[in-house]
Amino acid sequence: MTSRFPRSATKLPQGTWQRAYDLGFALLGYQVFSGCFLVGAGAIRADDCGPVVFRQERVGLGRRMFRILKFRTMKAVVGKGRTRAWLQRQRRAQRRVRVALRGARRVLP
16 A cells, blocks of 8 residues: 655654654653652742752753753852851861771771
8 A cells, every 4th residue: 555645755854753752751751740849849949048940051962052940959148157167067077087097008098
């Protein structure tokens, strides 16, 4: 049985089906996990009054730039006192580790 359309008219460009498959499952995943996204956004907003998402530019295929939106996982604004205290705790912890490992033969200096 022959088709009414020429073979070249029914054949889609390479990668079209893969793109449709990817988009279809991305939309399905978005619908399934949208509740989790809302809970996460609410938790970020409750913890800190800063923005919930931030924009980031990345380099894609063929060195093309594109923007993505990501959930913020750190504080938007941290006071200088809090940062200084955190750094001091880190330095103290590093000193304790160095003292503890000083005599260990398995650790290189």
